[in-house]
Amino acid sequence: MSTATSLALRPNALLLPALLACYLVWGSTYLAIHLALPSFPPFFQMGTRFLAAGGLLMAWLLARGQALPSATEWRNALVIGVLMLGGGMGLTAQASLHIGSGLIATFIAVVPMLTCGWGLLFGKRPSALELLGMAIGLVGVALLVQGASFAAAPGGLLCITGATLAWSLGSVLSTTRLPLAKGPMGYASEMLCGGTALLLVSLALGEQPTWPPTAAATAAWVYLVVAGSLVAFSAYLYLLAHATPALATSYAFVNPLIALFLGVALAGEVVTTREWAACAVVLLGVVCILVAGQKSRKH
Structure with a gap:
């Protein structure tokens, strides 16, 4: 019996809710980013989001008696946070000023392909199927950027390209050269470091949030903090522990x-x-x- 079949037969009440959380919540965060922009500028929005979520998660973990990351793990969290959250999410929010949320989400779907490409620098050779996937993905991206939305917003295209490159590089480094603290503590430290970097960029750019913020923007920001950064991530950690890797990462498409x-x-x-x-x-x-990726894990 295959792993997927045995998983399907094993009763688990939280598996479906966890999947729906990753699918629906993460799928809707791009629209939430767009809705929060009228009151919360891109880097300010992402910086405050991750500082709030990281602070809440860190406080909860410390209350449960977990130890703080080591000095080396904080250094790694700073590098990964700057890349994945500062570059990845900050530039994604910036691109949302010019390009629709759905198209941005589709462009970001190339991250698994870019991750394979960055892996080459660390001695990870892609399989034939991975190379095929990368080639197909590049063709899709080439067609996508020739569409009216991206053609009309070259600045947005540049931002989302930088975002995907930064996020995928950070992903590779976090699993090869710069490991974070184990479990949620690593994510909390990454959010705190990334959020601080984002606010420094916001300050340097002179971003000015609108005060008082609109009700819609406030609701979207709270949704990003609670649902996008805490609930969905917890669901993803659950899937990694209880589901097959292919099922856990299926949110990507x-x-x-x-x-x-x-x-x-x-x-x-x-x-x-x-x-x-x-x-x-x-x-x-x-x-x-x-x-x-699923086939390589079976061998």
Whole structure:
């Protein structure tokens, strides 16, 4: 009996809720970022979000008696936080000023492919299926950026490209050269360091939040802190411990679909037929990468 089959037969009441949390919550965070922008500028929004979430998580862990990260783990958290949250999420929010949330989510779906590419620098050779997935994904991205939305916003395209490169590099470093503290403590330290870096960038850019913020922007920001940074991440940790790797990482191709639907249905975003086709090609490449990763773990 395969691992996936045995997992499906093993009763687990929290598996489906955890999957839905990762799919629906992370898929909707792109729209939440967009809705918070009128009152919370990009880097200020992300900085305050991660400082709040990181502070809450750190306080909860310390109350449970967990030890603080070591000096080396704090250093690693600073580097990873700057890359993944400072560069990755900060530039994603900046791109949201110019490009629809659904298309941004689809572009970010290439992160697994970029992670494979960065892995080459650390001696990780991709399999034939991973190379195929990367090639398909690149074709999809090429089609996507030629669409009307990206063509009309070269600055947004530059930001989201930088975001995916920074996030994927941080992902590789965190699992190879710069490991974080184990478990949620590592994520809490990363959020605190990344949030601080984001606020410093916000200060340097002279960002000015609107005060008082609108009700919609405030609700979106709270949603990002509580649901996006705490609930969904806890659900993801649960999936990593109780589900197959392929199932746990399946959010990578489900989130863009949810983000596209929400952007069109709730925010009036326009996605052309060509862009829908490009999204399908990108997601096909992601599926190849995930299947290849699952096969490599079995051997």
